[in-house]
Each structure stands twice: as structure tokens, then as C-alpha cells.
Amino acid sequence: MAHFDTLTDFIQQTEAQFRIFDMGRCISKLSPDTFRKVELGQIPFPKPFLHQAWIAILMWNPKQASENVVWFLKLPLDEQGFMVQAARDDFLNRLLQNLTNSMGKGPLDQPTDATEYRDALKDNPFSFTPDQEKMAAFHATATLTTRQPASSFYDGAKQYFHGKADLNHWDSLGYQGIADYVIRHQQGNNEDKLAEIFGQLPDTPLEACCTFIEHIQPSAPLSEAIRLRLENSVSEGKVSANQIGALLRAISQCPEDEQKIAVLTRVLQSPYGTQAEVIAALASRCWASLQYPELLQQFLETLAVNDAGQACFNRVMADLMFIPTLRALTLQQFRAADRSEALSRAIGGMFGDGFL
Template sequence: MNNIESLSDVFDLVGCDVSYYDLGRNITPITPQQAIQFDRKQHAYPYPFRQHAWLACLLKPKNTAQKSVAELGVIWFVKLPLDESGCLNLGTRDHFIKSIVDKILLKGETAGLSDALEDSPYVFKPDQQRMASFHAILAKDLRQSPSAYFQDVVDYLSSDLTVQNSHWQTLGLQGMAELATRVNEPKYTHLIDKALCHAAKPVVSALCHALEHETLPVSLQNTLINQLQTEQDTLIQASFLRALSRMELNDALLMPLFALLGSLSECHNETLHPIAALAAKCPHWLGRNPQLLRIIMEKLAHREDGHIAFKQITTELSQHPETKQPLWALLRSGHVSPKLAQAVGFLFTQSPKPLH
């Protein structure tokens, strides 16, 4: 027990190899080097989200032949707090490790590994869409075949989407997530492009939420930007922004974003959907463009909701390393509207709830 000083030591104790995935802002594989660095507090956690590390840990017994995802063993979903420097909070991490080791020593390695997170305060449960995307990404990384739901989605998107019918209602999220992981394969790129332009809105939304975890080819980026400029449904606008969230901000994207946000002094309830998507999924855009950040904060400050949305978005952005400094530079600036200055004054009057 004295030699167990990191998560890696725990997995060595039970004879498991571990693969880490970040499930915070997006689903992203974590390299072995990154894992060692944040595990031993040599570097900050690479993908902070709401001041936590959201980890999926795939545990596989050493020297075991690769099997299907379902047979691999154990997947842990662990949420660990980060300190002010963005590193793992060592006190919390050590408490988490001790609780795991105690259960493993009590129940034995096999049973203990499966039950180690039972009643743990560090466990989180991904929502249905994120779980579908994680399983799709994991299966593709392990070179597993897609599920039956995948072919259902391909068949639907290969049909005439201009004919209105209810066939889309039978499609599974898993199939759309598996299609998204194949976004850079030309035959599937074409189907996704077709879906974004012509599929039923629920299909478009679900597909965009799966695409947010992928790096899109330029052709699809252009399609999404074009759709963003003509779409009037703010929920679908938010979905398009999520799908584009791994793209770097450029002039082709910036102009449509300014047009989408519109007036500084108007922020209706529907407008909150794309603003929330920008804050939660695209903070790197806001960090790179102070004018984009200012428009959002001005719009929120002009809402007649007691500054609730303003506080929620400020909390979200102040916890992200790329937007923290630009945000506070803006809020401390003397070159803001009276409404924004007033909203800043109310920032600390109550504890805001997290943005969802």
C-alpha cells in the first residue's frame, strides 16, 4: 500500500493495462504520456471541463488477447476535481485511490475491480448520447465491427430524404454515433453531408452531437457553415455549432457567427441555445476573438432575467483556461456598456448553477 501513489499503481496492483479517454467537453483519447504526466502531477490535466477531469478508464487484464468491447472487462467513469493550476487535486485523488484499494483487498482482485466504484462519490454516468459515442469510438479504436444500428442509419440516409416519412424514428443513437466515427471515409462523408442538408431535424441534431467528437473534413465544415447561415431554428443552430466545435476559428466561420449573434442589446430565450453551445463547446473560439466574447457577454447582460444567464455563462467561461483571462480583461474594462457594467456588479450576489 505504501507504494501506491498514483492511478497507474492501482492498475499495476490488479494486473491491468489501462486506456484513458476524456469525456468532458469532447470524447478524446489520452496518450500514455499524458496519462503519466497528469497522474503524477507533472503537468496539468490536458482537457479540463468545469474544473474536473472526466475520465473513462478501460481496464484490460495484461497479456489477454483482444476481445470485443463487451468482453474487455471493466470500464470506469471517474470524475476527479482539479486544483487552481488545472492539475489533479492530490488529496482527492489519494482518497479515491484508498477507497479502491480497500475494496480490492477486501473482495479480491476480480470482484474488487468490478465493485470498486460502488457508492463512490467520484463516479459519473454519461448521458445516452455520450455513451453511444464513447462505445462507437472505443469499438472503432479496437477495430470492432459496427452494430446492427449502423446499417439501419446507412440504409435510411441512402434513401430519398426528400420524401417525408417516419422511418427516421426507428434509428438508434448508436448507429448515428458509429456513422460519425467514419466521417473521414468518403462514402460515409457523402451520406453525412446529405443528412445535414436533408434529413429530419431530430436526425440532424443527433448526428451533430456525435460529430462534435470528430475532426471533420473541410467539405463537411463548409456544409455546416452554409447551413448555419440559412437555418432559423436556434436548437439546430446550436447543433451545427457543436458539430463544428473542433474546427479552428477562421474568417469563413467568424462572419456567420457575428451574423448569428446579431444585436448587442437583444437576447431572446431562443438565442440562448447557440450562446450556450458556444460557451460549453467552443470556448477556444471566444478566447481567440475578444469581439465575439464581448458580443455574447453584452447580449447576456441586456437580458431581463436578473442576470441568471450572464452568471451561468460567466461561470462556464471563467473555468476554461483559454477564456479565463480574456473574460476577466473584458469584465474589468472601462469600455463596456452600462448594462454590462451593472451585470458585473451583480456577479457575486448568488452562487450560479452550472450550465447544462
């Protein structure tokens, strides 16, 4: 059986076109060079999530782009965010064995097309299936990447978000259509139209939009529309914590500026700040903003008195302290002389539970 040092090396020897995506906190491109360095243990995984590297590998034959193959993988990371080499080797060995068995030829033999790799992850413990939201976003990303048409629901979504339908008549919108519309934000004037209408969207289409906006880099007008909707929702205090969480997911990819930090601070200082849905969105999606010491301090103080108690504090910190930059900043805050008694108790409870 052929030997490969890395999964990247294996993929590159095929005739298929391919892209690697980080599927953890949000869907983002991961260069083959970066992923190969992660595999070789030269650098930690850039954005670990729940102590693992969640990735998708999209492969296709340029002559048959619609016949693509996707591998969804979750590979364990050590306490410093480096890939566990033994697990990666185990995965690769299983992959090569499956291919040898299913193709009836060695892995170095060139495939007829990319679809020969479709069943390569059968019974592989390192594979996973994304949830509905992530799958819809990835499908939209894949068709855009391979220059394939959007789903049949795209036109209906475009009509709706371009203001050519009653905003309250959203029942016929297809979830995949909303994903296609948002992911294709740079086509036509999709993003400008979405920015114009964002403040008026009813709850359901608004929250659906937000779950897909977290996978793009919003323009300045759309970023401002998201910020204003979040700020107004917090001020009025009438929407659900789920909707605040959705808006936090949308704002997570907006530029890191003073206005963004200010509205995140307002969320934490509001009654929404201690609710689990809001904490989860801030920690998992807005982690880059938490690198601002003032916001991190406010976040830790609010987290210490969260509605779900010590278990929630422990879970959130276990994830955040896996990110190298946040680990160092968090430990600084833990040692701060002016931390509250509540935070001191939460820290004591965390270490008392064998956190580290």
C-alpha cells in the same frame, strides 16, 4: 496493500490494454503521459468542465477485446485547474480497497482478465454515469478503439445517410446506429455522404447527428456543410433554439477560421443569441473560438442581456473563467473602457454574488 502515486501508474501495471478519454466538453483522447502529469500536479487539466476532470478509462484484454471494462470518473480541480491531490488519493485508496476485497488478493497480483476490475468503482463517490447521448458516443468510440463491430443499428443508419432511404422515414433509425455512423466517419465514404446530405436532413436526425459530430474532427466538406446549414438557419429564423444549439455543437470541432468566427458572430447578433440553449452550446462547446477577442467581446455583451438573467451570466462565467486562457482574456474585456452599461451591471452582479 500496494502503494501507487497515481492512477496512471496503477493502470499501467496491469496486463490490460487501456485508453484514457476526456469526457467533459467532448470525447477526446487523453494520453497517459498527459494525464499522469495532471495527476502529479505538473500541469492543469487541459479542458476542465464545471470545475472537474471528467474522464473515462477503457481497459480490455487483447485476446478478449469484446469483454472490456470502463471506468467513468469525475475528479475535482482547484481554482487554477490543477487536480485536487487529496481527492485523487481518496479515490485511489477506495479503488485499491475494493479490488483487494473483491478479488481476495493484492492489487499487484495480475488479474485473470480486465473484467476483474468491473466492480472496482462500486459505491465510489468519484464515479458517474454519462447521459444517453454521451454514452452512445462513447460506446461507438469504444468499439472502434477495440476493433469490435458496430451495433446492429449501424447498417440501417448507413443506408439512411447514404441516401438509400426516404429522408422523412427516419423513425426506425437507432440512436446508437447514428452514433456508430458518425464516429466511424473515416470508414468507407461515410463522411463524404454525410456532407452531401447534411443540408437536407429533417430536424430530428439532424440534431442527433450534431450531438455526435462534436466528438470528431470533421473534414473540410462536412465542416462547410455544417457552417452553411447553421448560417441559413440563423438567416431564416424558423428553427428552434435547440436546433441552433445542436448545430453549434457540431461546428465546435471544425477548424478555427474566419468563416467559422463570422457565423458564430451572426448567431450572437441574431435573436437566438440571448437564448439559454444557444448560450450553453457556445460556452461549453465553442470555448476555443471565444479566444478570439472580437468574438469574446460580442459573446460577453450578448450574455449580459441573456433571457435567463444574472444567474445564467454567473454560471457561464464561473465555467469559462476556469479555463486559464479564457480567464485572462475575459478579465481584459471586463476592464475595457468601452464595455456597455449592461455588461458593467452584469459584472457588478457577478462579483456582488461572491463569484470570486
